[in-house]
Amino acid sequence: MANATAAGHALRALTHLASRAEPVPAAHLARALGLPRSSTYHLLTVLVEHGYVVHYAEDRAYGLGSAVHELGAGYQRQDPLQRLARPHVERLVDTTTHNAHLAVLTGRDVLYVIEERAAGRPSLVTDVGVRLPATLTASGLAVLAALPRRQVTALYPSAAVMVDGGPETPSALRRELVTTRARGYALEVGSIQPELSSVASAVRDRDRHPVAAVAITFRNEEIDQVAQAELASATQRVAEAIGSRL
Incomplete structure (x- = not known):
């Protein structure tokens, strides 16, 4: 159940990032998801490691990564x-x-x-x-x-x-x-x-x-x-x- 909850948070995070025109700070994402900042940072770290999110350190913001594009390309291929x-x-x-x-x-x-x-x-x-x-x-x-x-x-x-x-x-x-x-x-x-x-x-x-x-x-x-x-x-x-x- 804990894994299912984490997966749900990850999908909600990706959906929210996809709805934004620009990368957003972690604090913004935490408020949008209703999560503690510590949980949000942990979630973002995992998503960055797998390429689904990019961390723009100079802007202190997070945006969608190339792995999301690969998902979209796979969707089209099928x-x-x-x-x-x-x-x-x-x-x-x-x-x-x-x-x-x-x-x-x-x-x-x-x-x-x-x-x-x-x-x-x-x-x-x-x-x-x-x-x-x-x-x-x-x-x-x-x-x-x-x-x-x-x-x-x-x-x-x-x-x-x-x-x-x-x-x-x-x-x-x-x-x-x-x-x-x-x-x-x-x-x-x-x-x-x-x-x-x-x-x-x-x-x-x-x-x-x-x-x-x-x-x-x-x-x-x-x-x-x-x-x-x-x-x-x-x-x-x-x-x-x-x-x-x-």
Whole structure:
């Protein structure tokens, strides 16, 4: 139990240091953790020895060490989003019998990281590793609609960065995102392939920040508005399930 308590203090210390823009004195950390200074110094000594904390002696302050970066790099190498999301996307295809995918936002593009095909469904131009302008896709619109407005403005400051086939101006994009939020899901009709449409929902992490989007693509002629809403609800359930795992 004592070891578990010490581990908890160490994790709290690292979390607090990660929340600060600059290294902090040991006294500050002791107050933040509610620990005696002697315990805090002992904890910091252990973390420094293992590379998780750096002691800036000239500033009498402590900051995060390189071992924390290695943890982050290891997290990325293991592709946790893809590992956690794939079974859910596979089940989405099985239950809806439509093609489904998971995409992440990179700059003003979406990058497709999971593609699951349903038997007998049309071939798609999207595939793992393919990038498309975010404003043309349901996945991209779903993520953009979940971002803070200031971040969207930073991504799309002027008409010069808009792409053909999507909203032509930043104000037109903002209106589209308002509609997306009001609808509860993103919708793309024929922007990528004329005969196909997609619905998508954003995957949010524990801080409610959008990290990806789950989408279903279908033939326009096969799906009416009622069926479209049902498919959209399916993407919402899967997006929430993935988000709860992150």
